Amino acid sequence: MNWWRHVMAMEIRKILAYRSDFWIIFLGQTAVQLVIATALWKSIFETQGTIQMNGFTLPMMTLYYLIVPIGMRMLTGENIGFISREIYDGSFNRYLIYPLSVFQYKAVTYLTYSLFYGVQLILLFSIYQFTMIDVTPTLMTFVHLFEGVALFLISATTYVLMAMLIELLALWADNIWTLVVMLRFFTSFFGGGFIPLAFFPLWAREILVFTPFPYLVSLPVRTVMGQSSSIEITLGIVVLLCWSFFFMGCVALMWNKGQKNYSGVGI
Amino acid sequence: MINVQNLTKSFTTHVKEPGLKGSLKSLIKRDKKTKFALNGVNLQIKQGEIVGLIGANGAGKTTLIKILAGIVHPTSGEATVLGYKPWQRDNRYRKQMSLIMGQKAQVWWDLPALDSFILLKEIYQIDNFTYKKNLEFLSDTLMIKDQLKIQVRRLSLGERMKVELMAALLHNPRVIFLDEPTIGLDISAQKAVREFMKNYQVEFKPITILTSHYMADIQELCPRIVIIKEGQFVYDGSLSKVQRMLGDNKVLSVTTEKEIFQLEVPRTELSIKTKEIFENHNVLDLNIQDPSIENIIESIMRNGLGPP
Numbered sequence: 001m002n003w004w005r006h007v008m009a010m011e012i013r014k015i016l017a018y019r020s021d022f023w024i025i026f027l028g029q030t031a032v033q034l035v036i037a038t039a040l041w042k043s044i045f046e047t048q049g050t051i052q053m054n055g056f057t058l059p060m061m062t063l064y065y066l067i068v069p070i071g072m073r074m075l076t077g078e079n080i081g082f083i084s085r086e087i088y089d090g091s092f093n094r095y096l097i098y099p100l101s102v103f104q105y106k107a108v109t110y111l112t113y114s115l116f117y118g119v120q121l122i123l124l125f126s127i128y129q130f131t132m133i134d135v136t137p138t139l140m141t142f143v144h145l146f147e148g149v150a151l152f153l154i155s156a157t158t159y160v161l162m163a164m165l166i167e168l169l170a171l172w173a174d175n176i177w178t179l180v181v182m183l184r185f186f187t188s189f190f191g192g193g194f195i196p197l198a199f200f201p202l203w204a205r206e207i208l209v210f211t212p213f214p215y216l217v218s219l220p221v222r223t224v225m226g227q228s229s230s231i232e233i234t235l236g237i238v239v240l241l242c243w244s245f246f247f248m249g250c251v252a253l254m255w256n257k258g259q260k261n262y263s264g265v266g267i
Numbered sequence: 268m269i270n271v272q273n274l275t276k277s278f279t280t281h282v283k284e285p286g287l288k289g290s291l292k293s294l295i296k297r298d299k300k301t302k303f304a305l306n307g308v309n310l311q312i313k314q315g316e317i318v319g320l321i322g323a324n325g326a327g328k329t330t331l332i333k334i335l336a337g338i339v340h341p342t343s344g345e346a347t348v349l350g351y352k353p354w355q356r357d358n359r360y361r362k363q364m365s366l367i368m369g370q371k372a373q374v375w376w377d378l379p380a381l382d383s384f385i386l387l388k389e390i391y392q393i394d395n396f397t398y399k400k401n402l403e404f405l406s407d408t409l410m411i412k413d414q415l416k417i418q419v420r421r422l423s424l425g426e427r428m429k430v431e432l433m434a435a436l437l438h439n440p441r442v443i444f445l446d447e448p449t450i451g452l453d454i455s456a457q458k459a460v461r462e463f464m465k466n467y468q469v470e471f472k473p474i475t476i477l478t479s480h481y482m483a484d485i486q487e488l489c490p491r492i493v494i495i496k497e498g499q500f501v502y503d504g505s506l507s508k509v510q511r512m513l514g515d516n517k518v519l520s521v522t523t524e525k526e527i528f529q530l531e532v533p534r535t536e537l538s539i540k541t542k543e544i545f546e547n548h549n550v551l552d553l554n555i556q557d558p559s560i561e562n563i564i565e566s567i568m569r570n571g572l573g574p575p
Contacts, residue, residue: 001385002389003389005389006385006386006389007386008383010378010382011376012385013378013382014375014377014378017377017378022339062491063481088369091371091429093333093338093366093368093371093373094338094371094373095360096336096337096338096356097336097337097338097357097364097366098361098390098391099390099391100358100390154429174281259340262338262339262340263339264279264329264333264338264339
């Protein structure tokens with residue numbers, strides 16, 4: 001199992017080989033999302049003539065949308081199509097000849113990206129703490145930040161298993177791109193990535209509590225903001241672990257069935 | 268030892284009629300077509316042996332290699348390599364096996380080769396002494412020491428293949444599958460790879476299966492060849508034997524005042540044909556040769572082992 005440290009180190013070297021990407025994604029993407037969300041919510045707050053909506057003030061909402069994009073990147077990693085693309089072009093062969101588990105390898109590479117975006121989150125938090133005027137009535141501290149980052153890593157583990165389930169459909173179907181995009185959309189929507197879950201109707205929230213989605217995005221974001229209780233965090237971890245074991249079983253089942261269809265491309 | 272018994276692999280693909288009508292129809296119902304990439308093949312290879320697998324594109328060479336490397340499951344039949352069923356992917360087997368695909372890179376493109384080698388050292392659990400010794404030996408023999416710290420994507424095709432060879436041999440595999448290792452390489456790079464593999468085979472005696480469309484690779488490296496046609500073996504034996512079997516013809520290369528042409532004629536009719544040519548043409552030059560190995564193999568692939 002010593003190889004996983006080297007895989008992580010190698011993935012980090014790969015990321016650092018394209019350092020401009022790091023800054024473009026970090027600054028560009030975060031800034032765009034922040035500007036759009038702030039402008040939108042500022043106008044909603046002004047129209048409603050209120051300073052608080054469903055427990056959110058405008059500065060809190062701004063902070064929420066500052067954390068969400070990086071959190072989503074931690075969750076969904078870098079590699080959309082990280083298995084299906086390789087199944088289609090045959091580069092998946094490589095993992096089948098090495099004496100290791102292909103899924104462990106893929107999970108390690110995936111989580112390396114998550115960890116790396118976690119560094120971006122810490123960086124963002126530090127910039128925010130040291131440069132912004134503290135207008136946010138939150139309990140945000142470095143302890144909460146690290147709790148949130150750890151929670152994001154657990155949720156990323158659940159998400160990578162969900163993604164693997166979809167990606168493995170490539171062993172049967174010629175194109176699974178739509179399903180991968182749908183998974184991202186549903187995760188973001190039902191996880192509170194587009195609109196905080198507090199704005200969802202009660203019946204929807206009562207249903208969602210049994211799904212992994214609220215624990216994938218909303219819970220870690222609120223944890224970073226210092227708004228989750230330890231009971232909520234513990235419950236979230238338990239739910240995520242239960243779903244992870246379920247998805248792990250499904251992935252194993254699908255792989256056992258599907259690997260017989262793998263052609264490694266070409267005859 | 269490789270032992271293959273009655274191995275079959277079929278692939279099912281969807282077929283679609285051309286045009287808009289076909290596209291609309293395929294939305295509701297798609298027709299399937301089954302193709303046999305391998306159809307009941309048998310093969311035994313001893314330790315230290317190197318076998319050339321020859322066949323046209325789509326004949327089933329790569330499929331056989333993929334099954335023996337554990338990438339693809341067979342449809343039916345049995346195969347064991349070093350006593351393991353490859354598709355069960357036992358790590359004890361995978362640590363003793365290597366696959367090099369000329370058309371698929373296995374080292375990581377965005378990194379220098381040395382970074383990939385360090386990871387492979389961990390994956391294959393190679394001890395420090397063996398790793399250093401092999402790294403030294405392979406980089407010296409392949410003359411690629413200076414390129415190991417450069418991003419793989421920036422290397423030439425020949426250098427990249429050398430790096431692939433190094434990555435595949437670092438763990439001293441007992442079984443090596445080489446799928447078109449010289450494809451796309453220039454003549455000197457092809458020669459270097461061939462020379463290296465020849466010496467490696469003599470020194471380490473792995474089981475090696477080589478596929479290549481370059482007959483020079485086969486002639487240089489493989490005393491035994493297997494010719495595969497549409498998923499079935501049509502010849503399994505020595506290269507020299509196949510030359511003798513189908514070498515009853517001679518090739519006449521004729522240069523006249525008006526044209527240059529070649530004729531392949533049975534050895535027994537050689538004098539009659541030569542006489543006819545001299546009677547009917549103003550011959551400037553005439554050359555009599557044995558048919559090239561390419562022509563013999565092409566003839567077998569086209570007509571089987573019957574008369575060409």
